[in-house]
Amino acid sequence: MIKVLLFAELQERAGKSEVMVEADSISVQELKEKYLLKYDMADLLAQAMLAVNEEYSEEDTVLKSGDTVAFIPPVSGG
Amino acid sequence: MERYWITPQPISIDECINKVVRPEAGAISTFIGIAREFTRGKRTLYLEYEAYIPMAVKQLERIGDEIGTKWPDTLVSIAHRTGRLNISEVAVAIAVSSPHRDQAFKASRYAIERIKEIVPIWKKEHWEDGTKWIGDQKETISYVENNKSAKEGQSD
Numbered sequence: 001m002i003k004v005l006l007f008a009e010l011q012e013r014a015g016k017s018e019v020m021v022e023a024d025s026i027s028v029q030e031l032k033e034k035y036l037l038k039y040d041m042a043d044l045l046a047q048a049m050l051a052v053n054e055e056y057s058e059e060d061t062v063l064k065s066g067d068t069v070a071f072i073p074p075v076s077g078g
Numbered sequence: 079m080e081r082y083w084i085t086p087q088p089i090s091i092d093e094c095i096n097k098v099v100r101p102e103a104g105a106i107s108t109f110i111g112i113a114r115e116f117t118r119g120k121r122t123l124y125l126e127y128e129a130y131i132p133m134a135v136k137q138l139e140r141i142g143d144e145i146g147t148k149w150p151d152t153l154v155s156i157a158h159r160t161g162r163l164n165i166s167e168v169a170v171a172i173a174v175s176s177p178h179r180d181q182a183f184k185a186s187r188y189a190i191e192r193i194k195e196i197v198p199i200w201k202k203e204h205w206e207d208g209t210k211w212i213g214d215q216k217e218t219i220s221y222v223e224n225n226k227s228a229k230e231g232q233s234d
Contacts, residue, residue, distance in 0.1 A: 007128060007200060008128055008200035008202070008211045008213075009200075009211040012211075051130075051133055051198070054130075054132055054136055055133075055136075056196075070130055070133065070198070072130065072198045073200065073211065073213055074213025075194070075195070075197060075198055075199055075200060075213070076199070076200050076201040076211070076212040077127070077129070077134075077158055077170065077193050077194065077197050077199030077200070077201065078111045078158075078169065078170050078190055078193045078199075
């Protein structure tokens with residue numbers, strides 16, 4: 001299982017803060033295409049940074065079962 | 079003693095100051111970001127902050143490490159609030175101590191600018207006529223470039 005975390009506007013659009021995906025050895029890009037399209041948030045995902053296991057990462061990162069991937073909309077702290 | 083934290087509780091700058099005060103320091107520079115009522119003429123009723131807490135703490139620590147590289151002999155503490163904030167409540171507090179004032183001034187400025195680039199915290203404006211999640215406040219660099227700089231600067 002791969003845990004997907006959603007924040008801020010992404011979370012509101014999806015209607016949930018977390019999605020569990022039954023997958024292994026899959027790139028973030030593939031995860032978005034195969035499992036996240038149904039949430040109708042591709043425009044927001046395209047603007048988001050991403051983190052794998054709490055470190056900034058890239059679309060071609062291969063996710064393993066047990067990993068956590070977070071999509072990080074443009075930040076606005078401070 | 080943890081010098082970086084995210085909390086739903088009200089923040090006092092004194093907490094940050096207490097974590098960086100030390101005999102070697104001759105200066106402590108502080109910065110406080112507070113909830114603003116009017117932005118470009120539009121009235122905010124209150125703000126709401128959300129954070130990806132474990133990663134946000136790591137990114138705050140990373141900013142402290144970056145400051146330590148740029149200005150050796152500095153010590154940094156940063157606290158950021160989450161949840162609902164009324165107007166003028168403290169959203170972020172930063173304290174930097176250093177032997178001499180110049181490093182402390184520069185480092186505290188650097189810290190708030192980096193927070194706005196790389197720390198996973200989001201602000202939601204609540205107005206009289208609606209709400210909006212705010213993003214990319216600096217608007218000085220594209221988000222693609224920002225992602226790249228966030229990744230390149232990682233310590234591991």
